[in-house]
Amino acid sequence: GAVVSQHPSWVICKSGTSVKIECRSLDFQATTMFWYRQFPKKSLMLMATSNEGSKATYEQGVEKDKFLINHASLTLSTLTVTSAHPEDSSFYICSRGGDTEAFFGQGTRLTVV
Amino acid sequence: AQSVTQPDIHITVSEGASLELRCNYSYGATPYLFWYVQSPGQGLQLLLKYFSGDTLVQGIKGFEAEFKRSQSSFNLRKPSVHWSDAAEYFCAVGPNSGGYQKVTFGTGTKLQVIP
Numbered sequence: 001g002a003v004v005s006q007h008p009s010w011v012i013c014k015s016g017t018s019v020k021i022e023c024r025s026l027d028f029q030a031t032t033m034f035w036y037r038q039f040p041k042k043s044l045m046l047m048a049t050s051n052e053g054s055k056a057t058y059e060q061g062v063e064k065d066k067f068l069i070n071h072a073s074l075t076l077s078t079l080t081v082t083s084a085h086p087e088d089s090s091f092y093i094c095s096r097g098g099d100t101e102a103f104f105g106q107g108t109r110l111t112v113v
Numbered sequence: 114a115q116s117v118t119q120p121d122i123h124i125t126v127s128e129g130a131s132l133e134l135r136c137n138y139s140y141g142a143t144p145y146l147f148w149y150v151q152s153p154g155q156g157l158q159l160l161l162k163y164f165s166g167d168t169l170v171q172g173i174k175g176f177e178a179e180f181k182r183s184q185s186s187f188n189l190r191k192p193s194v195h196w197s198d199a200a201e202y203f204c205a206v207g208p209n210s211g212g213y214q215k216v217t218f219g220t221g222t223k224l225q226v227i228p
Contacts, residue, residue, distance in 0.1 A: 006156070034215060043221050044157075046215060049215070093157065101145075101159060102207065104149075106156040107156040109154065
């Protein structure tokens, strides 16, 4: 069964509003989780590393004020897309690391209208 | 820096035909190598992985992949493709020390299966 649960699976929001995506580690206390974004017809790009109890580490070119990451507990990381615009429409997916592989959530399809 | 190249953006095969998806990687040492499949609207499912040992690894759904160090390749194969295999396939590389963490993905290969 799934070891990482992501919610919601899809969301449609109006331009200018904020959207929160949750990523839960179901079977393991994860001090670190990862957020990826998949652009249309392109690969998944790492956006940021979510660190429990401290600030997230963002990859170059990712706006930290636009994509707020909170990792308040060992089983939950959240990604909030603030003041969303149509160009933020994408597929977002989270993961947690393991000893020998990464485990991914189901992904969230965000559409900003 | 590590990188992954999947030279084929899109491949079409007939059902029952064999399949090979190419993957080349760049990494300073022997990496952990993975193949993931993403069905439309779905998340990622791990097909198989290579860490060490036997260079031919077997995965789920009848897939296999061969690690060739001399060619820096990790090509995915299946002897007979089924219509349900139509999906997008991602090759990925991860560091081989300190446990498994970040993954670097290739750009993906979209597989179309025709009757």
